[in-house]
Amino acid sequence: MKAIQINGQQLNWADAEAPQPGPGEVAIRVRATAINRADLAQRAGFYPPPPGASEILGLECAGEIQQLGEGVTGWKIGDAVCALLSGGGYAETVVCPAGHLLPKPENLSFEQAAALPEVFATAWLNIFQEAALQANESVLLHAGASGVGTAAIQLCRHFGNPCFVTASGQQKIDYCIELGADGGFDRSSGLSSDINSNINQDSFAEAVKTWRKDSDGKGVDVILDPVGGSYLSDNMSCLAVNGRLVLIGLMGGASADINLGLLMVKRFKLIGSTLRSRTDEQKSRLIQSLREQVWPLFDSGELKPIIHTTMPITEVEQGFALVESNQTIGKVVLTIP
Numbered sequence: 001m002k003a004i005q006i007n008g009q010q011l012n013w014a015d016a017e018a019p020q021p022g023p024g025e026v027a028i029r030v031r032a033t034a035i036n037r038a039d040l041a042q043r044a045g046f047y048p049p050p051p052g053a054s055e056i057l058g059l060e061c062a063g064e065i066q067q068l069g070e071g072v073t074g075w076k077i078g079d080a081v082c083a084l085l086s087g088g089g090y091a092e093t094v095v096c097p098a099g100h101l102l103p104k105p106e107n108l109s110f111e112q113a114a115a116l117p118e119v120f121a122t123a124w125l126n127i128f129q130e131a132a133l134q135a136n137e138s139v140l141l142h143a144g145a146s147g148v149g150t151a152a153i154q155l156c157r158h159f160g161n162p163c164f165v166t167a168s169g170q171q172k173i174d175y176c177i178e179l180g181a182d183g184g185f186d187r188s189s190g191l192s193s194d195i196n197s198n199i200n201q202d203s204f205a206e207a208v209k210t211w212r213k214d215s216d217g218k219g220v221d222v223i224l225d226p227v228g229g230s231y232l233s234d235n236m237s238c239l240a241v242n243g244r245l246v247l248i249g250l251m252g253g254a255s256a257d258i259n260l261g262l263l264m265v266k267r268f269k270l271i272g273s274t275l276r277s278r279t280d281e282q283k284s285r286l287i288q289s290l291r292e293q294v295w296p297l298f299d300s301g302e303l304k305p306i307i308h309t310t311m312p313i314t315e316v317e318q319g320f321a322l323v324e325s326n327q328t329i330g331k332v333v334l335t336i337p
């Protein structure tokens, strides 16, 4: 088979050995995959695959089942699926546990379905399971126009939870509001917007407090944060008593001073979370709950994949540069011939 091979820092579409499914696994003929930030870090040598995972890049895909391993039930050869992967998606064939498969929504193409697993699994896991978001609780989503952010906005909208975003540029803020956010803070200009107005504010923490002013300055209940160090102080400042701050990335640094007094007084929970390093069983449980509670919303059109652009996998270098530029809204999808 062909797969993307990392040669130094270069990505080449080259021959590789096709993986074989073991017991409980399936092989998928990959039609499309999608770029995740983690792929950029893996290419740069900062994010090695977990033990036992494929060395090939690619955390999600859509395609058809081409082979069933021993003991797999509930799926058949030819089924159209998408899958959450620990690696290996940038290839013609990938193997994963059958428990990590989701049916491709019938009304979506393979390209569209490849944009779903990683971001919806991340948003679902961290907002609804780790942070245990309750009815009517409010949510702050950093990098609101990212793949994860656009999935999270749609989930909040569907479940009736008000959300506020941060992103760079008015175009991204407007997009997030159209998708379902109440408002947003433009981290490049300091302008805060809601459906009715624009005001200049010093920080996203001030903007969130203004957004939540009708709740006696209570602050926001849940924050999904892929930024880390540079945002910790402002996150703590606008988090409500009993709030939950879920840290899923370190784009703004891995260290920060923490005001432990504020943590105690607000009695908030600081939760660190990675999806890729979880066990196969944990991921299977997550996929099962996603299948039951989220997947029907694609069939009904309530949720949709947000795709910035689609390109052939042979142009993956351009795709990485685009993601790295921070200009994308939603996903960059790669098609496989």
Ligand SMILES: NC(=O)c1ccc[n+]([C@@H]2O[C@H](COP(=O)([O-])OP(=O)(O)OC[C@H]3O[C@@H](n4cnc5c(N)ncnc54)[C@H](OP(=O)(O)O)[C@@H]3O)[C@@H](O)[C@H]2O)c1
Binding pocket: 035, 036, 037, 038, 118, 119, 122, 143, 144, 145, 146, 147, 148, 149, 166, 167, 168, 169, 172, 187, 226, 227, 247, 248, 249, 250, 251, 252, 273, 274, 275, 276, 323, 325, 326, 327, 328, 330, 331
């Ligand atoms: N822990 C997990 O299990 C897990 C799983 C999936 C993803 N993630 C993380 O979630 C984040 C989003 O992933 P994605 O694939 O959806 O990303 P993406 O679509 O590539 O979007 C990332 C966005 O983050 C913003 N950003 C970049 N550097 C920043 C900085 N220093 N400070 C603040 N914002 C910054 C940029 O948007 P603006 O310029 O508009 O703000 C950028 O477009 C990544 O950090 C990723 O590693 C974690």
